[in-house]
Amino acid sequence: MIRQQTDIAIVGGGMIGLALACLLATQGRRVTVLERHTQPQLGDELALRVSALNARSRKLLEQCGAWALIAQHRTGPYHRMQVWDKDSPAHIEFSAQDVNADDLGAIVENNVIEHFLWQRAQALQVDIRQAEDWKLLNAGDEDSPAEFSLGNELLSAQLVVGADGGRSQVRQWAELPITFWDYQQQGIVANIKTERPHQGVARQVFLPTGPLALLPTPEAHTVSIVWSADQPFAEQLLAESPERLAKWVEAESGRILGACETASPVKAFPLRMQYARRWQHQRIVLAGDAAHTIHPLAGQGANLGFGDVQELAQVLAEVELKDLRALSRRLGAYVRTRKAETQLMIAAMEAFKRGFGTANPILKGLRAIAFALPNHVTPLKRKLAEIALR
Template identity: 70%
Template sequence: MRRQQADIVIVGAGMIGLSLACLLAKAGRQVTVLERHSQPQLSDELALRVSALNNRSRQVLRDCGAWPLIDDYRIGPYTSMEVWDKDSPAHIEFSAAEINQDDLGAIAENNVVEHFLWQQALQLGVDIQQVDEWKLLNEGDADSLVEIKVGDDLVFASLLVGADGGRSLVRQWSELPVTFWDYEQQGIVANIKTEQPHGGVARQIFLPTGPLALLPTPDAHTVSIVWSADTALAEQLLHESAERFAKHVETESQRVLGGCKCVSDIKAFPLRMQYARQWQHGRIVLAGDAAHTIHPLAGQGANLGFADVRALAQHLDTRDLKSLVELNKALSKYSRERRADTQLMIAGMEAFKRGFGTANPLVKGMRAIAFAIPNKLTPLKRRLAQLAM
């Protein structure tokens, strides 16, 4: 049995785990990453799972050295956003030009981001271990390190980071409490060929059964859709042909891009809000979806995760990780800062979800007024565009 030593062990080699590993390695930390899967490979076909990355998230990726590679390979920048309500006159649009920027964000394929982050992590000396299972033997305290059994080996670390998604094993092993509720919706994803070019516009239509997003890809006539559909409708859509599904997208989007054709598989995943009431315990801390998952209607899940990465890396900085007192100071500051931001985002998403998920005439009228005001007031529209970034 080998005994391995690391400053920090990160479980999960997704976008959040790998970007954190890169930043910590650049700060001189010895980092080990545990992941079940191998490095995602690049493909000529557009992937189904994408993220809308704002400027702060892209800056994290720049600091990791990965964004120039991602940018050169394939992204879908969007220069404006258009949001409307199918059942009322509510409509708003704003552009990067209104705040003198080149774009508001970029749509990136998750596997492309992960591929180049993995590449950068290896170049920075991160030890990425592909393992089927691991076991937490000791959570560590003031006198001992975290002890993890990985296959036949033992790995010791001053800090264990759970960046292993919504079903985080780190969170389960450390018994950190979770609050959650089911949105009773499924997120349906597919790539759709459109008759008219998307023009670099990110579009979202609020439907009575859930929001439908049309996100621009590098192909001028292809959009990546995320349809957060009520479970009954989702089940119906998933059992229909690709042709029928594309027709539904075309109709529900009010033919904003003309005729539609499905050019990919159609996949779905259940939607639920999940929030860890406690983000850290001793030498263990959570980041990304392991700490929080939110409704995808505003596309902020990945951005919240990258904000976690930035904050955690900054708070750890030059701390003496072996000192539990010093470590707890850093982790407490991190969790307080990020929990406040996350709670605000969860509340906002819940308000949107409930506000647009009703056919109540009074609420519909209020929605129309709420959208009309910023669409006419340039200063407020400018502020919304800044927030979108």
């Protein structure tokens, strides 16, 4: 058995795990990333899975040395947001101009982010292991590190970060309890060619069957859609041809971008909220989707995960990893801070989901009033734009 040591082992080489690895490596930590897959490759066609990155997330990627590479490849900055309700007068619109900013965010393909973070991690001497069959043997204690079995290797680490997604094996191994509920919806994603240019505007329409987002891509006449459709309607949409789906998008968006046609395969994934009640056990801590997954209503999942990365890197900056008591205190501060923001985001998404997912005429009237106020009161519109920038 070959014995190897590292300071921090990160399970999961997606956006969150790789960004954390880069920041920790710049602190002089020895970092090992365990990932089942190889480095994502860049394609000529727009990928289906995208994230809406706010200013804070892009600043973090700058710290990793990745944002300049990402921006040069392909990004879709958006300067305005339009949100409306199909079945009521409710409508709100705000822009980067309201807060004297260049943009409100940028739509970026997940595989592009991961590709360049992987590249930067390797440049920073992060040890990325393609490990399909790893096994966590113990969570460590005051006198010893956590240990992994990697084939004929034994890897010890002073800290294990579970950044391995919503079905986190690290979380399951540590028996960290979760709260979850199924939204009974499918997130349907596709790239759609449009007759009219999107003009860098992110749009979302609330429908009786679930919200439909039209996100601007780097191509002026292509939007990335995320349709959070109720299960029965989602099954109907998925049974249709891609061409027919595009016509649904065209009709349900009120032809805001003119005629539509599909420019990619159509994919779907189940939507549910998931929240770990405990994020830490001995020398194990969670980050990103391993700790929380939220409704894609406002596209905040990646930003929430990058917030975890920023906070965790900060609390680990000067701590002596071998000292479990000191490490636990710092991790406790990280968990408290991130739980507070996560709970606030979950509550906000639930309020939107339930407030707009009803045909109750009283609630429809109230939400029309709620949207009308900020659309006319400049200070409130400015505040909403500031929130979008965070």
